[in-house]
Amino acid sequence: MSDMKVKDLADTVGITPERLVDQLNEAGIKVSKPDDLITEDQKQSLLQFLQQRHGKVANDKDASPKKITLKRKSVSEIKLGGGTSRQAGKSVSVEVRKKRTFVKRSEVETNTPAEEPVPVATQAQANAEEVARQEQLRLQEIARKQQEQSSRQQEESEREAAAVAAAIEAERLAVEEARLAAEEEQKALAEEAKVKEQKQSQTVKKAPAKPELTASQLAHKKLEEADAKRRAANLARIDAEKALEARKKAREEEEALEKAKEEARLAAAEAQAKEQKPDRKEADAKHVASKDKPARRGRFQRDDEFERKELHVSEGKGRRKKKKGVSQKTTTVETSTEHGFSRPTAPxxxxxxxxxxxxxxxxxQRMSVKAAEVIKxxxxxxxxxxxxxVLDQDTAVILVEEMGHVAKPVQENEVEQALEASIEVTGEALPRAPVVTVMGHVDHGKTSLLDYIRRTKVTSGEAGGITQHIGAYKVETSRGEVTFLDTPGHAAFTEMRSRGAKVTDIVVLVVAADDGVMPQTIEAVQHAKAAGSTLIVAVNKMDKPDATPDRVKQELTNHEVVPEDWGGDVQFVPVSALTGMGVDDLLDAISLQAEVMELTAPVKGPAHGTVVESRLDKGRGTVVTVLVQRGTLRKGDIVVVGQEFGRVRALFNENGQQMDEAGPSTPVELLGLSGTPASGDELQVAPDDRTAREIASFRQTKARELKMAQQQAAKLDDMFNKMEAGDLKTLNVVIKGDVHGSVEAVSQGLQKLSTDMVQVRVVGSGVGGINETDAQLAAASDAILIGFNVRADNTARKVIAEKGLDVQYFSIIYDLLDVVTKAMTGMLEPVYKDEIIGLARVDDVFSSPKFGDIAGCLVLEGSVKRNNPIRVLRDNVVIYEGELESLRRFKDDVNEVNAGTECGIGVKNYKDVKPGDQIEVFERVLMKPSL
Incomplete structure (x- = not known):
């Protein structure tokens, strides 16, 4: 067998590599890590070492084992009898594992043939058993020592108590002896005095009193000696008690020290033997047995702690409960009729x-008064x-002071302050790319100029050729990186331009050379000055023949934007987005200005940024465009953005490519937030998900309470104003858009259309398509549904068709505002104008049996028509307004009499016509209402 690694041998044997390394080092084989190689001889040495440790002869391969371990496992089921129906009849499987070890006692191992060597795994198991046996012996030894120590202490305490009792007994005996001696002495003296008295009576001669004095003095001396002995005995007893107390205290200290040492040693031994203990399930199974069934005794079973015990079932659960009578117990509760309240003597x-x-x-509740008093x-x-x-803080402070208490305003933003303190960036500040915002009037060429720099076509992707979103791009130029923000120029996107100016370093103001300064140009100048940003003016469309850059300079000078060549501090760069003229000069001006400003930001640490735009994508969820201002934003960070929070699941740049991290001055799109935050909200990285959730929930609650406080602030004056304005028309709208910035711009644009006659009220708004909830809201509030670059889903279409709702889809804000304006105009009451068509002078009045007084008139102007309303004027003052009853020319009824012709006019229900009056004939013409 070739050499092999330690970890491979550990896998073969079935133990951990670290334990095998320790065993090799104990056997004298130098191994430091599991990847070291060991030879066949080293393995044989390890085997011999383990055999010697576990009781085998080193070189005797035929040695018989000194002990045999028998294992037995039995599985049975018992039924639980419970007090409830759920536990009744439930079966529990009980597995009992038993192990018995037989140790060979004879000493004739040398003549017995040896068996085959046991594998290392079996030896490891035997090693564990030996450790357990040694631990049990050690525990028995500890118990024996403790018992001996306790018996020794008991003997010592008994001996000390006996000594104290002997001292007390000696003292008592001394006192008794002194008392008896004094009594005997007194008796002897009395006898002697009696004898002497008899002698004196016989001899008439008076005896001297000296012997009596001597005897009393002697008795007195005896008493003093007895007192001295008693005092000495008392002192001896006190000394003995003090010595006993000192020995007892020393013994307690020694016991405490010994106990601490023993506990430390037990803890160390337990930690050392924890890995070598057998499976706990086997030990636990030995303690599980039935309560009702007797334990079956096997052949090798001992009557000890390893016997089967009863299950851990509560008392009374094993059998059916018997009904018991309710015992009547009377409890007496002592109550006191006195109370501890005392009436205050001052407020x-x-x-x-x-x-x-x-x-x-x-x-x-905080003022300890009734709510009715506060409402009053x-x-x-x-x-x-x-x-x-809900009251706001200012109103509540005034109310508290009005009621005679002291108000203490508090800020409940400790959570946010803790977050800001935890994300404080303390790294080194490094140079960063400048953030440049392109601003200007609509159609002055902002996006086209940026397109030329980026070499892309963005304008064609915007509806109507105008920018309606904030575009954030990072551009690589020959002079370094520059981050551009493209803002809309339409008047409705004021807030978006304001946000663009707040997060920027340099503002490039684009002004068309043929159009000059326009309202949004002036507004962009004001935003740049308010944000403290540096201004660079790009005079665009210089390729047109009617371009007049001097006119642009003159008009901007009127708004305190003075060019450098006129003695000011603002750079004017003539450019053309169509031909590219002056674009390099513009980039040079931006780079120069950035170098002068020395823009830096810390790169290391948690990120902090600003939301540029947010939208709801159907496939990806919430998509937020963020400009990182300091720190580094990484994938997987937990962020808090306004009232929303979440984990950054993905980061994309302006080209749709994924990124792992984004540094300062980098615009990115991130996915993973719980909702669409508002544009302009700050992005902060939270340390954990719990903190982010708490901050977002706190902000949501605070915003909801502020909104309720604003809505419920119904004052008496407002009530009367609403009563007076009862004829005010209201146009309700529900707005849904593709991005948050567009929804905000549309809402503000519609609210600005409100007049004294018609008011536009935005009932609901949001980002995303029109859903069923939006349709139900529009139906309940009688509102118009407006979709800006979004459409209604299938469920919403069904509700719209059932309710007959008015839905309008738009992609250009111009058209949206025009349609809403027409709808507002249609809500106005019809307007009628009185147009005078004729004037007649009354020359005479005569009576008619049929019509009463008839005015003989001469038509001076226009024509008089039958059934038209008239006014009777006397001295150019209207004294009656009615209509014609009859119109005759001589005796013929006519419908119309022209100027210069006499006629007879009968005024209906009016009999006070006099010569010299004028009759004015008019008609009401319907005029088109306007806002």
């Missing part, structure tokens, strides 16, 4: 924290509110 002034938005009920105070301030209405 309580509270410090109320006021967030950005708060409902009336929450504010009342709001009505006193002129605001109609309900208990669930």
């Amino acid at each position: 309580v002034v509270r410090e109320v924290s006021v967030p950005d938005t708060i409902s009336v009920s929450d504010l009342a 105070a709001l009505m006193g301030m002129g605001t109609m509110a309900t208990i669930n209405q």
